[in-house]
Amino acid sequence: MKRFLMAAALAGGVVSSVAQADAALLGRADVQRYIDEQVASGSFNRPELEAVFANVELKPNIIAILDKPATSRPWYQFRGSFYNERLLKNGVAFWQQHAATLQRAEQVYGVPPEMVVAILGIETNYGRNTGSFRLADALTTIAFNYPRRAEYFRGELTEFLKLSKEEGIDPLTLKGSYAGAMGLPQFMPSSFRKWAVDFDGSGHRDIWNNVDDAIGSVAHYFQLQGWRHGDDIVIPAAVQPGVDLSSLVADKFNLHLTVGELKARGVLPQAQVADNVQAVLVPLETAPGVTEYWLGLNNFYVITRYNKSTLYAKVAQELAAELRLRYLNAQAQSAAQPAADSVNPAQ
Template identity: 45%
Template sequence: MKISTWKARIRLVPVVAALIYCAPNVWAQPSEFDPAEHAEVARLVENVQRLGVPRDWLEDTLREAEFSQTVLDAMEGAAERRLSWGDYRDIFIQSERIEAGAAFMAEHAEALERVEARYGVPPEIVAAIIGVETYYGRHTGRHRVLDSLATLAFHHPSRGEFFRGELAAFLEITHEQGVAADTLKGSYAGAMGYPQFLPTSYRAYAVDFDGDGQRDLWHNPVDAIGSVGNYFAEHGWRAGDAIYHEASGPAELPGSIEFNRTAPPYISVEELQDRGVEPAEALEPDQSVIPLALDQAQDDYRYRLGRHNFYVITRYNHSHLYAMAVTELAAALAEYREEES
């Protein structure tokens, strides 16, 4: 399919109206918006100005946004939706990424030690998140965040309301930090910086971990390390707890079990044993777990039992494949560093 990208001139008023009232039809087609037709505009402008974002700045910034069909197409083809575990794993569990991760951990050892002491999150987990997200800051995205969020906010067929919230947060953050919004690049979904935080996560969980007075996830790996640790702590990471247990099971998946839900542990070990899924180590029968069936090839599954910390990783990205890739990369990083020490 031919991909076309064209520029839609954006005016402040329709953007604010959509942000507050979540009116997706306003931008059903890219066109100029006549504020004279919307009686609620004055109230909306007042609301935005109370946030401390000047009207002129917003108007000038949003006029720079461009519609991107590429962004909409990318949203439909996310790897977590179409790859088997075997194929997905091969993207991230590679010797080059492990070696680069060990170097990243050595360079930022002090920050990683502090993040474990403050938030209880192991250094290898924090490094693995950044390694999966951006190859330790090497690949932070090629899409202008402003374009991605404007496109998704007003043209995504089902998630426009969500992305309007992200666009609002992005505008607040960039104005507050004195950053030119149209210069920042990220993922097609508007995720930013070393850890690929969406703007609402940036606003809620980013920390100034090096004490320079700025929460900078775009250029500062130390702030990124601290922010990932804070994110995990705020989502209930349990220091010292297991992430998953190995298990075995039948060649054909038991139809009575719902596997791979990105939810808190929801089925007991005893119930799984009754259906032929057996943990590789002794666990309490009433221990709740997340049953995982990882498809390595056609009709070939690897069984694992996720714990609460596995669920916490899925709060970062709502995919069991993602959480398992982070977990395996973290284990590989820890093993590599132990062998090298």
């Protein structure tokens, strides 16, 4: 890959038409303050940063996307976007192609293959949709032109520039989502620096083009968030009539209550689970006006650390379960075929 310092060479050479269009960026006081801070921290020198910002193209369409009112879909609409034949077929094929790496990730990190495969399917359909925005453009646009999220995205911009330097990558070449998510697992830059791993021993962490690194990085993330190998993710539940669920549902991202405490408040598990196990109530609208209930356990909570959505966590659990079933069935059929061929040899 291109080296980070290649960007610095642009500062003294021919500047692209894109850079000319956004040359005013370097003249902005807030951008200069940011550069001053980074130089003072010792992370970068001024020519490096000025070369990058001289070639950044601000993207007003990203601001338009961020300004769109947030919409939420009920479970019965959300589920089909990810639990579908396309992702299931692609997921089984991905698992078959990378079975050895997935098995090694389970051995090293204790995270089962089906969960890693489900996450990579939901995030990017196994690398088919990793994003088309230059990350330097996207992160700079939000960091300096979107005050509501400026502090967070300036932090992510810094993390992105650091990871580019650490991995020896020209930051102007990397692409991702409009919000700065990167590679097959769609890590934000800060997540990359904390949890991405060089799983194939190449000397670099590459979640854009290296499937081994992407698999290992997702498994590593789940391990460090507290995944418990072999534990359930969810169990079905029933709610007694008249129970006020508002406080339970509002606290959906925290394991503050035990199963025993939930029982005392009228939430009854429909599978065997110890009273001292921590759990969270998960209501799912399966049809207009129809709700089913689940108890999310520790591993469910871990999935919500990856994406803070109970719907995301539940569809990841369901997709993982079906992927495992289909993969094992395919393996059994493949193993049975040679035996069948030997019994009925071609005439």
